[in-house]
Amino acid sequence: MKNWLDYIVFLSWDMKTLISSNAMQAKLREHIEKIVSLTDDEFTFVLSHFSFRKVKKHQFLIQEGDLVNYSYYVVSGLLKLSHTDANDKEHILHFAMEDWWVSDYKAYFSRTKATLSLDCLEEAGVFCLSLADSEKLFAGLPKMEHFFLKKSHFGYIASQQRVLSLLTTSAKERYEQFLMQYPSLMQRVNKSLIASYLGVSRETLSRLSS
Amino acid sequence: MKNWLDYIVFLSWDMKTLISSNAMQAKLREHIEKIVSLTDDEFTFVLSHFSFRKVKKHQFLIQEGDLVNYSYYVVSGLLKLSHTDANDKEHILHFAMEDWWVSDYKAYFSRTKATLSLDCLEEAGVFCLSLADSEKLFAGLPKMEHFFLKKSHFGYIASQQRVLSLLTTSAKERYEQFLMQYPSLMQRVNKSLIASYLGVSRETLSRLSS
DNA sequence: TTCTTAATGTGACATACATCACACCGAAAT
């Protein structure tokens, strides 16, 4: 017996987007309501400030040097936020999966050019929020500012933990931490990328895991 | 011709605290007004949620294992936020000087035990804000939530930059970056601490600077 | 299928950095 969702494959692209977009909206709402509760009207208002977008593998949402127009909420799929240094080596700040907010926030808030790039590892669905729309959103519904304050706190704390981990632990320990923290990612992304995230060469990572 | 401030030395401790505390309040207000403007009444309201405190060298504001009751705004002096690992090695997350907000935010927001410690390197003046008072403050004056949202964004961005710097650069480059970013700290704090901040041994740091 | 390219493992060697040991100096304590 087949799941009815399988049949969506046969529908037109627009139809697919419409249907899946409803499921996506439910996810966004659920995500927000973990922190602030919303009436239906309020959620409709919130939603009107976002646009939804599908991203294909290898597509860039942000490229270094561009202006950064959006902050992204990832509903599904997988992206990576990274920086490429002068020697063309890529360093990964973090992966972004379901339920993550991601952008080059430095460039986003200061309306300057990106120093990071954000691209897609697995076909993804994201909600996009521009800085101007976020301001309108806060003006019309102040509790959303509270929501983002909490989110920002978590982000800050997570980033600080990462600093600490880079300061205190060896490559091997970081690798083990990573396994614990993101077991699924070991399968989903290639080892070179994980090495770039951990701050070691891919050869070293290979030796660590064997 | 002497500055009138010199004479404060002869006043009683209480009197000194009172007078300096007025100057401190002005600093706090100026700091906040860089982001949101306040009427006199509003500032009085804000201030009523803070307590002011002097901290002496070697005094701890947070010790690992304790509950974290406050977030601190540093008016003057110098503190360090650090973590001591299993091998008794200290790692410095950051120094905190004039105009910085600092705490073990993970423990503060989740009301759990501190994994970081915050102690004083140079006699300091700090404003203390408890989590409960911050909530009251936001309830009474929502624009303060906006203020802290901006602050949190900056903190997050700065922390991300630090991650990037640890991922991309060598000890020598980090040392040079540090010189650029905090020239005054090279004089103010001993080299071992700077080494702990940069994530290298004090011997290596010594060799880098010669 | 066959060809081409990407991902991964592994050896040999180079190097940045840690660790241990000790010397020197200047500031505080006695």
Added chain:
DNA sequence: ATTTCGGTGTGATGTATGTCACATTAAGAA
């Protein structure tokens, strides 16, 4: 003045990790 001790520099040596090279396999493209 003498002693003690924290801060700093520096040599000798060890080690984790990077780099380069090449082989193997898996995955896409034609």
